[in-house]
Amino acid sequence: HNRDSRQQRPGGFRPVRCCRSRAWAPEGWASRLPVSYTGVMITVTGSVETKLSADKAFAFLSAFENTSEWDPGTPVMEKLTPGPVAVGHRYHAESEFRGKRQSLEYEVIELTENHIKLRGENKSVTAFDSIDVSPAAQGSVVKYTAEFSIKGPAKIVQPLLKPAFM
Numbered sequence: 001h002n003r004d005s006r007q008q009r010p011g012g013f014r015p016v017r018c019c020r021s022r023a024w025a026p027e028g029w030a031s032r033l034p035v036s037y038t039g040v041m042i043t044v045t046g047s048v049e050t051k052l053s054a055d056k057a058f059a060f061l062s063a064f065e066n067t068s069e070w071d072p073g074t075p076v077m078e079k080l081t082p083g084p085v086a087v088g089h090r091y092h093a094e095s096e097f098r099g100k101r102q103s104l105e106y107e108v109i110e111l112t113e114n115h116i117k118l119r120g121e122n123k124s125v126t127a128f129d130s131i132d133v134s135p136a137a138q139g140s141v142v143k144y145t146a147e148f149s150i151k152g153p154a155k156i157v158q159p160l161l162k163p164a165f166m
Helices: 054-062 064-070 152-165
Strands: 013-018 021-026 035-037 042-050 076-079 090-097 100-111 115-121 125-136 139-150
Touching: 054 064, 054 115, 054 125, 054 139, 064 076, 064 090, 100 125
Parallel strands: none
Antiparallel strands: 013 021, 035 042, 042 139, 076 090, 090 100, 100 115, 115 125, 125 139
16 A cells, blocks of 8 residues: 555644554654663654644644554543643553553653653653654654653563563
8 A cells, every 4th residue: 555545634644553553643653763771761762754844743742632643552641731731731641562551640841842851650660751843844853752661670671671662
């Protein structure tokens, strides 16, 4: 099925099929993201170009309640704090990893005109998600970074989890 026959959304966002679910993602987002392990956190990072202007791309992505539209691994993202996104705002997420669903509570910890960073946590993991958007010749470039750290006694298996993200 060729690329031109795929359903498009304005700005180059298109449906991506992954793990039997459908989510909207910037064009090219489905490519594999590099994974690294520093001994402290597992890091997944990647960049994609979109036809959206940097302002429009950041407005969509920083409204973290939209996450389930572009991240197939997060089927549920609910905004808990009313109003426009701001530092301190909270979200409830349900993410799927290796067939299991986990709930995380996220909080916006950094926010500028082109950068947002959130801290997510539950009893077994701490996660940091960052989105940075910069202008490009044909729209903008979105850089996404997710860092995970296992908590408690399960932390000992963290180095073994790296292949699960690859």
